[in-house]
Amino acid sequence: MEEEYYQKQRYMRRISELLRTTIRSEFPEWDKNFVIPLLPVKHRQTKNFVDFILPKGVVSRLLTAVNREDSKSDNSKLLESIYSIKKATSSWDVPLRSVDFSNGVIHFKVNVSLLQRKIISGILKKTPTKEKTSQNSFIVCCLPETISQIRTLCLSSSIKNLTDKPDAHSFKYIFVSKSGGLDLPFPLLESLNILSGDVFISEKPVFDVRSLRSTVLKDDYLSKESDDVPYICFNEVTLKKLKCVSCQKMHKAILNTKLKLTENVLECLTAMYHAVSISKHSQPLRFWFIACQSDSIFLSQLKVTLLLLQYVHSDQTKEEKDKTSCSSVCKILSNSLDLIHGPVTTTKPCVPVHQLMSKYSEDIKSSFEAKYGTDRAWLPMVDIIAKSVLKLDLFSVSLTSSVHLDLDSSHGSSVFILYNYSRLSCLLQKFNEGVKNGLYPKLPDTENVDFSLLKEIEERYLIDYLWELGSAPIEYSDIKQQLQYHSFVVFLKKLCKTLSCYYSRHHILGKNLPHLYPIMFARLYLVKAVKCAMLRVLDHLGVTPVDQM
Structure with a gap:
């Protein structure tokens, strides 16, 4: 995915570069090495998580850098140059909605509904493939x-x-x-x-x-x-x-x-x-x-x-x-x-590797028995889940840090990731079965879905996480970036925490009523995009998720 709007940092860099170019065209003597860092708006301040600000300190340094003694209008000219950024982005797939200056801070606001459509449809597109190795x-x-x-x-x-x-x-x-x-x-x-x-x-x-x-x-x-x-x-x-x-x-x-x-x-x-x-x-x-x-x-x-x-x-x-x-x-x-x-340490010293794997399998088996009873249809999934949970535990810290495995715990955070993936799989499977049975209409194309209806705080959080991920880790050209496994596990944990709250508080599959279809379709596409993003990251980690837990 080469379009900047698919990845948050790339979109911010493009605005920063446009801002630098615009200011230099107005002030040729301006220091070309001056850094213009944009910051995302903090989540707790507003629901508009996709907005950016140019902090007060940076704005002050900008005004100082371009100010000349022989011209009292430099400040207003600078602000006019910054305001012109909105017009310059009008040809972008996701243009800026407005550029405001207040309390010493410049606020860049993005067209949220259009961005949501682009992010969700971009995530759901066929996953870009990695280049095949041309070497042994x-x-x-x-x-x-x-x-x-x-x-x-x-x-x-x-x-x-x-x-x-x-x-x-x-x-x-x-x-x-x-x-x-x-x-x-x-x-x-x-x-x-x-x-x-x-x-x-x-x-x-x-x-x-x-x-x-x-x-x-x-x-x-x-x-x-x-x-x-x-x-x-x-x-x-x-x-x-x-x-x-x-x-x-x-x-x-x-x-x-x-x-x-x-x-x-x-x-x-x-x-x-x-x-x-x-x-x-x-x-x-x-x-x-x-x-x-x-x-x-x-x-x-x-x-x-x-x-x-x-x-x-x-x-x-x-x-x-x-x-x-x-x-x-x-x-x-x-x-x-x-x-x-x-190194790897455990609560019990000198545990052989095969015993460690057996312990993980026994823990997963016990949880399935508590949930499903004596029905052993789930038995083939135990080893798959145990291996996946162990990998997530091992990859949860940076490569050079030691890993401590608590064999007396339930491995909650790693199981939680896999559980949320299976929860989405069951939800989407239930919808597909409803379509076959005539309970729900078929999901329309993304172009015919009103994503501006996604206004809940958790929905904006999920959109923001998808935007942060973009097409990573596949687009990373640096192998060392791809090997930062712990950063992907941290991302999954944060995503699943928000997803769990969203799933508990809001109905995704509503009643079969026509006036509820628009919000249901928008939410279904959102959870499909979240599942697709999770699958991409889990596949990169070598973790095999299951569709039911």
Whole structure:
């Protein structure tokens, strides 16, 4: 969606740019770097949430900036320039209704009824698709032995949603653990939509101790511990093999540390090296590295070891290697994305991952039994809801913050999000059944609906939330913006809180009376838009909602 009115911040920026251009045309000597920030009107002040103000302090600085001693009319000329903004927006799809100046504040008022129609119809349009990936992506997951492993896995499963329906060959998973022993929980992986066919497992490591004892890599930093597991010491000897500044910087972060070359680590290095090798003859390669903060050093060790292995197995001569400033592996690693997340704690220490999932499933199962009794028709939904609730709990805080899971709670806020989605699904299903049975007329096109009837305070709140969301998160070109999962969960919580109040206080499906149809149609389109927005955000988070709870 490229139209500015679909997203609140973009609309405000466009008005700000128009204001800057208009003032500069009247006052050429005016500082072009002067910032003109618009602020949305606070909700508690008025129902017109879509209006903006130019604060008193900004207006005062504007008047000071353009005021000249030889002209006493500069202030009035400035205000006239600002008032002309309304006429300049007349050709916009959503023009300004008025521009007022009072008490030192400039108030920009938007055509509310027209904006509501544009926002709702825009949200209900076919969701814009994300660009398909044109590169092979390998998700390298450093799995800790603690309960934090579940956060690593949930993040890895959600990354697949950053592209539009990637095929089985677009994403491959590489799992590794610094402890050495790695028993992949395939039932858990499949429940998180990580299929066994997506996991890259090397049949036999192509790298062994002998390959590291080559003439290029000397034996003085390859040693064995008492348990007979070889390890690499990252010291000044290994540092000299890395030529470019970025590689050396990566190495210095792990200087004087050791990496155990367990079978699992060698398998991981084999898989990563194989990925680099095939990328030379096919599509570009991108690594996604996911690790808990406790494994950040281990992740850097893997990267540096991969660089050293590239140096060992390169077809170049020693003289050519010494002249080369940067290897192909270094270029690939510089394009990789690291997701270092905070740890996960629980009220009960040392809870295994499978027990955590079982606890969530049992909690959901108990709530269904209390509501529906012995009827087990809902049983297939339990695991789906449990997985979704767990993901929402894990994504409720910023990536680098720790997550505390209260196993004695009912996970109310996350369940509340899914419950409100299912509530809207049931409402719309009830209306569709009423249309089939002749109880209600068919929903007309948006052009024939009077959205100016949406005047209740909760309706304006919901419209404002939809406007804030716009076409996000799909339109975000910055991957890091798309990975701000906690901001989307916070948005859903605020939206559902308002939605629940609205649903409780106002009738959406009224009686079958013709004079009630206009407001019913407007409200039905509003809840359809809210459901569509929720589905888009939940899909981005990798959360599967259900139509009935």
